[in-house]
Amino acid sequence: MTSQPLSATKQAVFERFSRHVSSGKAAFFLQTGIPLVFGKREGPYIWDIDGDKRLIDCHCNGGVYNLGHRHPEIISTLVEAASRLDIGNHHFVSMEKAALAEALADVSPGNLECVVFGVSGGEAIDTAIKIARKATGRKGVISAAGGYHGHTGLALAAGDPKFKAPFLSDSSDFLQVPFNDAAALEAAVDKNTAAVVLETIPATLGMPMPVEDYYRKVKQCCEKNGTLLIIDEVQAGLGRTGRFWGIEHYGIVPDMIVSAKGLGGGIYPVTATIIRKDLEFVFHDDPFIHVSTTGGADIGCVVARKVIEISAAPSFLENVNQLAGIFAGGMAEIAREFPGLFTGFRQNGLMCGIQTADPGYGPLMSKACYDAGLLCIYAGNDPSVLQFLPPLITEKETAEEILTRLHEAFSITQNFINA
Ligand SMILES: Cc1ncc(COP(=O)(O)O)c(C=O)c1O
Numbered sequence: 001m002t003s004q005p006l007s008a009t010k011q012a013v014f015e016r017f018s019r020h021v022s023s024g025k026a027a028f029f030l031q032t033g034i035p036l037v038f039g040k041r042e043g044p045y046i047w048d049i050d051g052d053k054r055l056i057d058c059h060c061n062g063g064v065y066n067l068g069h070r071h072p073e074i075i076s077t078l079v080e081a082a083s084r085l086d087i088g089n090h091h092f093v094s095m096e097k098a099a100l101a102e103a104l105a106d107v108s109p110g111n112l113e114c115v116v117f118g119v120s121g122g123e124a125i126d127t128a129i130k131i132a133r134k135a136t137g138r139k140g141v142i143s144a145a146g147g148y149h150g151h152t153g154l155a156l157a158a159g160d161p162k163f164k165a166p167f168l169s170d171s172s173d174f175l176q177v178p179f180n181d182a183a184a185l186e187a188a189v190d191k192n193t194a195a196v197v198l199e200t201i202p203a204t205l206g207m208p209m210p211v212e213d214y215y216r217k218v219k220q221c222c223e224k225n226g227t228l229l230i231i232d233e234v235q236a237g238l239g240r241t242g243r244f245w246g247i248e249h250y251g252i253v254p255d256m257i258v259s260a261k262g263l264g265g266g267i268y269p270v271t272a273t274i275i276r277k278d279l280e281f282v283f284h285d286d287p288f289i290h291v292s293t294t295g296g297a298d299i300g301c302v303v304a305r306k307v308i309e310i311s312a313a314p315s316f317l318e319n320v321n322q323l324a325g326i327f328a329g330g331m332a333e334i335a336r337e338f339p340g341l342f343t344g345f346r347q348n349g350l351m352c353g354i355q356t357a358d359p360g361y362g363p364l365m366s367k368a369c370y371d372a373g374l375l376c377i378y379a380g381n382d383p384s385v386l387q388f389l390p391p392l393i394t395e396k397e398t399a400e401e402i403l404t405r406l407h408e409a410f411s412i413t414q415n416f417i418n419a
Contacts, residue, residue: 043068044393131256138192189225208346215251
């Protein structure tokens with residue numbers, strides 16, 4: 001695998017970043033041979049700051065770039081909004097917040113009709129857990145082992161021990177059970193459980209696909225115990241799976257859906273905790289017990305409404321499904337050529353994981369992809385899986401190019417392993 005000396009420009013960025021932002025991160029990317037510094041970005045592409053390396057972004061920052069980079073309609077919406085708005089004042093009633101909440105209610109199933117806004121996915125999960133606790137008067141929260149919901153307070157506590165232990169965030173109120181194991185969940189949920197929180201398809205766990213009937217059993221278990229079901233759609237939502245929400249594939253309506261990342265179109269951060277209408281009472285008597293100054297900024301709400309308008313269009317979702325078919329076929333061919341390396345393709349629409357035979361291979365493939373002109377990163381909690389999240393606006397020719405580059409990355413990795 002190749003490693004070239006850094007240009008003077010890049011060297012300077014790495015030094016400043018290391019000095020003032022994160023010495024660990026700078027060292028990590030130098031050691032792994034992926035010294036990427038984002039320069040120009042457009043559509044499915046990003047260019048290294050030196051301008052000489054173009055990558056197709058199949059990482060998409062977990063869905064932030066569902067619409068590609070700098071989608072022209074998103075940019076023009078932002079520019080128009082900036083000509084007349086600012087972030088607003090979150091204490092007051094806002095036309096833009098009302099309009100975005102209404103748009104989210106329109107695309108959400110059942111009586112998921114009210115929205116609490118935030119800035120980050122972690123904040124939106126924190127909000128969901130707060131609502132569940134206040135609504136039920138219980139403290140317990142159950143999540144999936146190896147799942148990921150962010151690094152803020154309650155989201156962190158619902159996450160992996162390796163992230164919470166360093167910050168002394170452990171609490172016996174938070175339990176984890178294996179994903180896809182309905183019996184384990186049923187054994188863990190009791191009358192003290194306020195919420196079960198699950199990613200529809202756990203991305204950091206390597207995209208295991210929900211088994212038949214898993215969500216129906218989860219929902220039944222929650223209903224039986226008076227526990228609220230929070231579905232984290234931070235990565236699976238907004239059309240990624242070929243339906244607007246990923247959970248729509250699994251025949252249930254949760255009590256809350258959390259949306260973040262791509263909701264801001266990669267341009268203006270906005271997140272949403274979408275809740276059942278009858279849960280809104282938790283804020284009725286004192287609507288100021290939970291606020292967020294920049295959550296649901298007026299200007300961001302306008303941007304997010306455009307994101308929904310684009311992503312909920314039937315032709316947009318149809319394109320996602322067609323691309324999913326192209327990738328399914330192409331991946332099967334590549335897998336046949338590299339049987340000891342590429343062992344399975346996990347897929348729901350364009351939410352995909354490339355399963356390899358060894359936890360060491362995901363990191364190798366990430367570097368090989370970089371060398372072959374693709375940005376693809378392994379799953380943090382299962383490094384045998386390469387996360388594969390191409391932009392939803394990918395055109396068919398680009399999809400073919402992605403497959404060609406992926407094939408090259410497999411060849412590079414296979415040669416490296418054989419050497
Ligand atoms: C599934 C999921 N939930 C929540 C989060 C947290 O989002 P944020 O980083 O915006 O706090 C992430 C971030 O990667 C995520 O992937």
